[in-house]
Amino acid sequence: MNMRTKEFTLPETETEAVTGAEWWRSAVIYQIYPRSFADANGDGIGDLPGITARLPYLARLGIDAIWLSPFYRSPQADAGYDVADYRVVDPLFGTLDDFERMRHQAHALGMKVIVDLVPNHTSDEHAWFQAALKSPPGSAARARYLFRDGKGPHGDLPPNNWQSVFGGNAWSRAPGDSQWYLHLFDRKQPDLNWDHPEVRAEFEDVLRFWLDRGVDGFRVDVAHGLIKAPGLPDWGGHAAMVEGAADHGNNTSPMWDQEGVHEIYRHWRRLLDTYPGERMMVAEAWIAPQARLARYIRGDEMQQAFNFDYLLAHWDAAEIRAVVDSSLAASAAVGAPTTWVMSNHDSVRHTSRYGLRKPGARPKGIDAAGEQPDEALGLRRARAAALLTLALPGSAYIYQGEELGLPEHTTLDARYRQDPAFFRTQGAEIGRDGCRVPLPWKADAPSFGFGPGEKSWLPQPDSFARYAVDRQDGVSGSTLELYRQLLRLRRDYALGTGLLEWQSAGSPDVLVFDNGTLRGVINLGMQPVALPRGTLLVASEPLETHGELPGNTAAWLTLS
CATH class of the missing domain: 2.60.40.1180 (Golgi alpha-mannosidase II)
Incomplete structure (x- = not known):
């Protein structure tokens, strides 16, 4: 990673503008997937200037904060979750100056800014990993990652039986290398060794870099995965995203939810608390039961953790009530708020899931060969679910396009797919591309107004025209106007703190x-x-x- 950079200080007026007493307890936070939100330069990929131009739309919607998925320098093997430099904006998305302008405008409109932090792994193109590949076994450069000798008489077998979340073996070797390296995700995402003091020191400096630039918080990717069990023992389970905790009891696995992660977050919390304005962290942690998840949001650790039990709940009154009760009880036990989330960039959009024969089921993507959701019924249920979600006490997350009632792209052709899970499973997992399709802003414009031209990094289905912002803006009864009304009433009735x-x-x-x-x-x-x-x-x-x-x-x- 880069050397420590000089301290950056916000102007006094901006520092004052972003303060607030525990704002995160009841905030409505809007997830922006940068490459699919708005494209300012016409290259078909969303960018930071595009986000800046659309911030007034979000302010009018009534959200309290935005969360940006990664925009750092990356070869984009996993849509930016393979970070090559944590302090540099990838040219795909703009520059650091573009980020500063975006953050300044968001704060001026009364919105907090949360950025993604990806600490479990780096890109294989990161300077540290490149140095490791050029260094011999046992070197200091390799110690920052999890390199191990293989099994078998010639070391040709992986060090253990762990499988990647994206499918296939969780161990790879670079051409000509005698050692294997661990990657719980794609082979281009080597896991860091969080027992190494240099790794811990470097990420604390990364936190400072963005805190000094005025960010209000961090969404911590794979927050439960940083520490692995000593000796990296074999495990008979299967690592999976979101539903993995509920289905496989990930808290007993050697790669998830190890006790040592809490020491890391206590250090981070002390660092954040030295900054003004109630800076916060939210954990992406796939853990069951809720009591285990609540340990991440104790008073000296993070402020929030995503509630995946709620996202996974089926369209069933008893199941939903049980999840709400268990969530509120677990959070209350540690004095933290509960978060409510129905969709994100890793899951089939809930508008489509609610239209399946088993409403609320979570397939690993949907393609033309799979069951096609009842689009109208799914939207009807999603609109109803919004009234439940936004009335619950705590913090709520909205995934971009949710306020439009946007469905999954369920007929995306395989030749356009980019999710590594699709390729690593030879198509057995359809993947997450269907929920990442660029937003429709103008029904009759090229790329539905996503950019100034026709380019769009993933093709948009024709059906997106009827969900476009300009088809709903000011239209009584539209999903967009429904969300605006709900967020206004949520604030008026103080439902988040109720x-x-x-x-x-x-x-x-x-x-x-x-x-x-x-x-x-x-x-x-x-x-x-x-x-x-x-x-x-x-x-x-x-x-x-x-x-x-x-x-x-x-x-x-x-x-x-």
């Missing part, structure tokens, strides 16, 4: 809850039900019959 109290529903398919003077009701069944008492504030669909809530519909009522 208290959830379940009420009698009268049907196993219905959830009724109070949060302060707001009453929410969501009908997950197909048949209409009677609305509880209260004055209607908003409904996810028109209520054609007075006093009845249709199936797959939700409403907010006021009790005051």
